[in-house]
Amino acid sequence: MGDREELGDLVSRLGLWLDEKRFDEARDVLAEDVSASTASGSVSGLDAVVRQARRAHPENVRTQHFITNPLFKVNGDHAAIDANLLVVFAEESRQRFLGERYRLEATRTAEGWRISRVGVDLVWDATRVEQLTGL
Numbered sequence: 001m002g003d004r005e006e007l008g009d010l011v012s013r014l015g016l017w018l019d020e021k022r023f024d025e026a027r028d029v030l031a032e033d034v035s036a037s038t039a040s041g042s043v044s045g046l047d048a049v050v051r052q053a054r055r056a057h058p059e060n061v062r063t064q065h066f067i068t069n070p071l072f073k074v075n076g077d078h079a080a081i082d083a084n085l086l087v088v089f090a091e092e093s094r095q096r097f098l099g100e101r102y103r104l105e106a107t108r109t110a111e112g113w114r115i116s117r118v119g120v121d122l123v124w125d126a127t128r129v130e131q132l133t134g135l
Contacts, residue, residue, distance in 0.1 A: 003072070003079070006112065006113050007074070007106060007113055008070060010106060010112075010113045011067050011070055011081060011083060011104070013028070013029050014029050014067070015065035015066075018053060019057075019063050021054075021057060021059060023050050023053060026046055026050045026053075027046070029114065030049060030050075030114055030115050031046070031106075031109065031115060031116040033045065033046075033116065034049050034115055034117065034118070035049070035118070036049045036052060036118040036119075037118070037119050038056070039120065039122060040052050040056045060091070061089055061091050062090040063090070066085070066087075066088075067084070067085050068083065068084045068086075069084045071083070077107060078106070078107055079105065079106045079107075079108075079113070080105055081102065081103075081105070081106060082101065082102065082104075083101070084099075085100040085102045085120070086099055087100065094127055096125070097126045097127075098122065098124070098125050098126075099122075099123040099125075100121060100122050101120070101121040101123060102119070102120060103117075103118075103119035103120070103121065104117060104118055104119070105117035
């Protein structure tokens with residue numbers, strides 16, 4: 001597999017890691033020195049990023065991350081990844097839909113590519129489909 005295929009796989013695994021709440025498997029996706037800047041705040045270090053992900057993706061809330069149109073810029077053992085992100089949070093009492101832009105960075109490690117930076121830019125936020133369709 002080439003770098004772009006491996007990075008595409010990494011991005012897909014990031015979404016699955018969040019959706020399936022595999023937080024104990026963070027090292028399969030994230031670098032030890034990962035940092036994240038999201039709507040939940042800015043944190044650094046693997047443990048802090050995992051805590052933030054757990055808070056933003058509670059066990060009782062189903063999520064589905066659709067990550068599309070990734071663009072990769074590879075420079076040796078570092079890569080920048082921009083992608084569209086649609087996230088659905090499905091709680092029993094409400095649904096929330098977010099359109100966001102991922103600004104990711106990855107580092108090649110001895111175990112393969114790992115996410116070293118997560119940046120998220122909110123594009124839109126809707127809590128019900130009616131808000132999107134005008135119904």
